[in-house]
Every structure is written in structure tokens, then in C-alpha cells.
Amino acid sequence: MYKKTPLEQWILKKITGSAGETGQLTRTLIENYQLMKLKETIALAAGKSPFYRGASLGRFPLDKFRTLTDLRDLPLTTADDLKQNPLRFLCCSQDEIKRVVTLESSGTTGSPKRLFFTAADQELTKDFFHHGMTVIARPGDKVLILLPGERPGSVGDLFAESVRRMDVLPVPHGIVRDPGYTLEVMEREQVDTLLGIPVQVLALACHEPPGEKKYRIKIKNVVLNTDHVPRAIVNRIKEQWGCRVFNHYAMTEMGLGGGLECEAFSGYHLREADLFFEIINPDTGVALPEGEEGEVVFTTLTRRGMPLIRYRTGDLSRIIPEPCPCGTILKRMAPVRDRVKGRIALAGGGLLSMSTLDEALFAVKGVLNFQAVISSANGADRLAVKVQPAARTVGEIPALIQRALLSIPVIAQNCGKGALILEPVAVDRSPELWRPAKRFIQDWRQKGETEHERVI
Known part of the structure; x- marks a missing residue:
């Protein structure tokens, strides 16, 4: 028997102003609140954000915004939009901004993303961290x-x-x-x-x-x-x-928090009083029903400095339709396993992703981190892997990594066709850990490096 996530009572209090009794929070209560907050956010952005005012929000009739599904009529916001001119997203004066976060591009070129937070926006984060840690x-x-x-x-x-x-x-x-x-x-x-x-x-x-x-x-x-x-x-x-x-x-972009597992470890319970989540088809942008995997999209409900509307995260997941074993009525999202741009095609057919490499290589005892690069020569792909091992495991790591790579079906199939060559595994013996950074498969097969991100 699992303890119900405390996030349910926290969200009830945010919605009603009172903690109330267990069981008083309903999906209807949550969704009515979300609809109200969505209208407020759209009105704020349409009135004060130069970006959203120019993205047709100013002409969006709020009086016809009657259900949560009406949000699908609004355009999606992308990371490139943020990079081009982040100040156009601001809905307050720069004097009210207390924190600016710069997210550098993972590629060799490209502008960074900049996120702006007011003191009130930061308080929302602290409130979530506080109640999340009670779990x-x-x-x-x-x-x-x-x-x-x-x-x-x-x-x-x-x-x-x-x-x-x-x-x-x-x-x-x-x-x-x-x-x-x-x-x-x-x-x-x-x-x-x-x-x-x-x-x-x-x-x-x-x-x-x-x-x-x-x-x-x-x-x-x-x-x-x-x-x-x-x-x-x-x-x-x-x-x-x-x-x-x-x-x-x-x-x-979410304000540093989106969802947290409960004691049942069966998916993230979402921060539904501050964020509204959708799952879309990453190719068409069409919203998908619960249970189907697609790209995670969110809209901020309570942020006032730099609200984001239908922001594309690039993460692939799904909303779990079944109830959580902990008994909450909060929605759950399945753990993110891949990025939309994280699956790359191999010359001999099939797709390889960082998440596939993660599960195979991190299962090797002694592996602390690794890097992967795809290049090409003489019509075949070449996969190079560099590993940082724990102390006293350096000698046997290359053979174990080679074996783990060949346990991945798409790699074994491509190697069998002669379409993929595994380079000798490189081992970094330096005692200092690699600096945390975006982890991705680097694709060097075409002019210009294409990087498939994975932040862990």
C-alpha cells in the first residue's frame, strides 16, 4: 500500500486556498482552474509580450476559449523562437527580473536560450521544491x-x-x-x-x-x-x-520543475497547478490522446515574467491513462526515454538513439559516463565510443563495452551487413569527472555537426 503523493493536497490548496480533506480534489476542479489560468496567461501574453502579440494571440477570441482543447488552436512555441529574441517574450519590465538563466546551445554554432524569472516566478519554484520534497x-x-x-x-x-x-x-x-x-x-x-x-x-x-x-x-x-x-x-x-x-x-523552461515520482515509482506526477501539459505528434503538431507517445508540450499557468505558451520540449513521452497505485487523481507522465531529434538513421537501416546506448552501456559495471560519435568512411558508418570508468576497472572495460554494443540489435544487424564499423573503445583514465553537459550522439557524417541531445 503506497502513501498518496502529498502533491495532491498541495495542488488542492493552490487551487482553492485551503488544504481541505483527502479526496476533495477532482479532475473537474483541476481542469476548471487550468482553464481559468490559461485564459489569464493568454491575455497577459497577448497584451504585453511582443512575441505573442505578433503570433496571433492578440486576435484570439478569449470569449470562445471554453475548453482546454481550444488551446490547440494556438501556435506552438519552439526553442528557436526563444533563441532569436528572448526579450520579446517578457511581460514585465526588466527591472522586475531577478534571475536570468542562459542555456548554451549544444551544437558548434547557434545562439543560447535565455530565460527570465521574477521574484514571484522563483517563489513558484521554491514552493514546488518544498512540497515535492515532502514526498x-x-x-x-x-x-x-x-x-x-x-x-x-x-x-x-x-x-x-x-x-x-x-x-x-x-x-x-x-x-x-x-x-x-x-x-x-x-x-x-x-x-x-x-x-x-x-x-x-x-x-x-x-x-x-x-x-x-x-x-x-x-x-x-x-x-x-x-x-x-x-x-x-x-x-x-x-x-x-x-x-x-x-x-x-x-x-x-518549466521553471526548473515539471513532475516528480511518488513512492510507487510509476511515472511523474505533474505540476498541474502551474503547468498544463499536452502530447503532440512531433511531425504534424496535432494533439494526441492519452496513452499515445509523442512530444511533450507545456504551457505555464502562473508565471508572469516570461510565460510560455505551448512550448515544445523535444522530449518524447506519454500521459499514462491508468490510475497511479498511490491513489492520486493527478495525471502521470511516463519517464522520458528519447528526444524527438535523438534517433538517427544508420546506413544499413534502423535507428540508434542515446537512450538505447544508455541502457546498454550504463549496465556495464564500472562505467561512469561515455561519449558516442557517428562518422562515415568508404560507404559505412563508424561508431566511436569513449568511456570514463570507475577506478580499478579500466583494463576490462573496452571488451565489456564492445560486447554491450553488439547486444543492441540495430548495431549488431548493421555490423553484420558491413554497414557499421565499431571503432576501438577509448578509455579516459583521468581521475576528475567530466563536467556535466548535454549528452548526445554526435553525427559527423554530413557537413556540419548534427548533435542529438540528451541531458542527464
């Missing part, structure tokens, strides 16, 4: 924050301020550079909960060789903060620490 932690717990937190308003700083509201002690740390040092901090501070990037937490869990227990630590909970978490990473962390591992679906 995971208890008063008196200590949480190590393995995210950037040096600047006021950064994700680590917002998270630290949020958990203090529930009497959880934050231990700010930042990005992991030296796993041994971070493990010493964990031991000294007696932390029992971690919040971090999947590959960084994996490096901590696998730092000690099998059978060694130098560090006296006891981890109860791990929160992996990203858009996609390979199942293989979750399994290895659980195996090493015997802890619960929660996935937090997040993008900066």
Missing part, C-alpha cells in the same frame, strides 16, 4: 545538493531555501569534481539524501571498489534531477546503496 524527505533529514548553488536564485540555492521550510537541513555542495572528496563530505555531514545529476550520483555510488567500505555513509533517498534518467543508472545506484531513487522531470 521524499522528513524533518531532520540532511540533503546534499549536488547542483550549482553559488549564485542567488540558482537551482541549488532555490532548493536549499525550499527544504529549510520543512525542517530539512540542506548541505550545499555544487557539481562533483572529486568523488572521494564528496564522499568525505557525505560522511562528515552524515547526509542521508542526495539531489543531483544522474551520472554524478552514479560516480559517487560506484567510487569504492566492490567489497570496500571506507566511507561510513547511509543513504536513504536519491533524487535525480533531469529530463531523462536511464533505468540502468537507477538500478546501479539502488544496488550500491540500497536506497530509494526518485526521478524529478525538470527543464529550466
